Amino acid sequence: MEIKYLNIYNDIMDSIENKNIKPGEKLPSENELMEKYNVSRDTIRKSLDLLEGNGYIHKIKGKGSFVLDVDKLDFPITGIVTFKELSKRMGVGSSTLLHELDLINPDKFLVKKLELSEDDLIWRVIRSREIDNKKIILDKDYFNSKYIPTLTEEICQNSIYEYIEKELGLNISFAKKEITVQRVSNEDKEYLDLEDYDMIVVVKSYTYLDDASLFQYTESRHRPDKFRFVDFARRKNY
Numbered sequence: 001m002e003i004k005y006l007n008i009y010n011d012i013m014d015s016i017e018n019k020n021i022k023p024g025e026k027l028p029s030e031n032e033l034m035e036k037y038n039v040s041r042d043t044i045r046k047s048l049d050l051l052e053g054n055g056y057i058h059k060i061k062g063k064g065s066f067v068l069d070v071d072k073l074d075f076p077i078t079g080i081v082t083f084k085e086l087s088k089r090m091g092v093g094s095s096t097l098l099h100e101l102d103l104i105n106p107d108k109f110l111v112k113k114l115e116l117s118e119d120d121l122i123w124r125v126i127r128s129r130e131i132d133n134k135k136i137i138l139d140k141d142y143f144n145s146k147y148i149p150t151l152t153e154e155i156c157q158n159s160i161y162e163y164i165e166k167e168l169g170l171n172i173s174f175a176k177k178e179i180t181v182q183r184v185s186n187e188d189k190e191y192l193d194l195e196d197y198d199m200i201v202v203v204k205s206y207t208y209l210d211d212a213s214l215f216q217y218t219e220s221r222h223r224p225d226k227f228r229f230v231d232f233a234r235r236k237n238y
Contacts, residue, residue, distance in 0.1 A: 004037070004039050004043050005039075005043045005044075005046040005047045005050070006047075006050075008033070008037050008039070008043065008044065008047040009047045009050045009051060012027070012047065012051060012056070013051065013054075013056055016056050016057075016067055021067050022067065023067050023068060023069035024066060024067060024069075025066070025067045026063075026064050026065065026066050026067075027048075027057060027064065027065040027066070027067065029064060030044050030045065030048075033047075048065055051065070052065070055068060055225070056068060058196070058197070058225065060196050063196075068225045069225065069226070080161075080172060080174070080175050080207065082159050082160075082161045082162070083096065083129050083137070083139070083159075084158070084159045084162070085159075087131065093131065093132055093133075094129065094130060094131045095129075095130045096127050096128075096129055096130070096156070096157050096158075097127060097128045097129075097130060097135070097191075098125070098126075098127050098153055098156045098157050099126045099127060099128065099191060100124060100125065100126040101123070101124070101125055101126075101151060101152075101153060101156055102123070102124045103121055103122070103123055103124075103145060104121065104122060104123075104124050105118065105119075105120075105121060105122075106118065106120060106122050106142070110122060110142055110217065113142070113206070113217040114142060114144055114214060114216075114217050115214055116144065120144065120145070120146065121145045122142050122143060122144055122145055123141075123142065123143040123145055123148060123151050124140075124141075124142055125139075125140075125141040125142075125143070125151065125156050125160070126138070126139070126140050126141075126191075127139045127141075127156060127157075128191045128192060131226070134193045134223075134226075135191065135192045135193045136192065136193065136222065136223040136226045136227075137192075137220060137221065137222050137223070138187070138188060138191050138192055138220075138221040139218060139219075139220050139221075140218065140219040140220075140221070141160070141216060141217075141218045142216065142217045142218070143160075143215060143216050144214070144215045144216070146215075147168075147170065147209065147213065147215040148160075148164065148168070148215065151163075170209055170215075171209060171210040172207060172208075172209060172210075173208050173209055173210040173212075174207075174208050175205050175206060175207040175208065176205070176206045177203055177204065177205050177206075178203070178204040178205075179201065179202070179203050179204075179229065180201075180202050180204070181199055181200070181201055181202070181224070182199065182200055182202050183198060183199060183200075184197065184198055184199065184200050188200055188221055192221070192223060193223075194223060197223060197224060197225065199224055200221050200222065200223065200224060201221070201222040201223075201224050201227065201229070202219055202220070202221050202222075203218075203219075203220045203221075203222065203229075204217075204218065204219055204220075205217070205218040205220065
């Protein structure tokens with residue numbers, strides 16, 4: 001059974017990678033696959049579980065198994081790259097939709113995240129990022145107005161970092177990042193094209209200027225089928 005389920009996995013995987021089965025297409029039912037490969041239901045399910053675990057298909061209860069786009073976008077974990085820079089590097093069509101731009105008093109959560117007092121003011125910027133006509137990233141940015149005194153719709157729809165570096169003359173230096181997987185929120189459903197996905201990859205970033213001042217906290221929420229999070233690591237001797 002081990003060899004059978006791996007052979008089936010490899011056969012379907014090859015068909016997906018060679019585009020013989022297109023992204024979004026539904027695979028044959030379990031019964032059809034059982035008949036095609038002349039194996040048990042358990043063997044088919046084991047193959048499908050492996051395909052799903054490795055990002056080739058998405059199983060929807062009551063509907064079947066659907067092929068994912070295996071040509072995922074590489075999203076760097078290390079380094080600080082803007083959406084504008086990333087989409088240009090990848091050569092994909094993209095756009096930014098601005099949903100909220102407000103100067104607000106931070107709540108207790110943001111006071112802690114940005115190391116502020118409740119009397120400070122922060123910019124709240126909520127944008128969805130569209131790639132190939134699909135809204136697949138929701139960026140929720142919070143900027144300390146002490147460092148970023150002014151923001152406009154035009155700046156937010158273009159590149160905030162470009163404005164910070166070229167217009168304000170500030171040097172963005174480093175960031176700390178946390179990556180988690182969460183269930184989608186009502187806000188995600190409102191602003192993103194989630195299709196049937198009920199989980200989302202959340203990258204939380206704390207970004208600092210070159211004098212180690214924390215000026216930005218971000219929650220960047222990514223549809224899980226569209227990105228591959230990449231890093232380069234070097235072994236250190238301890």
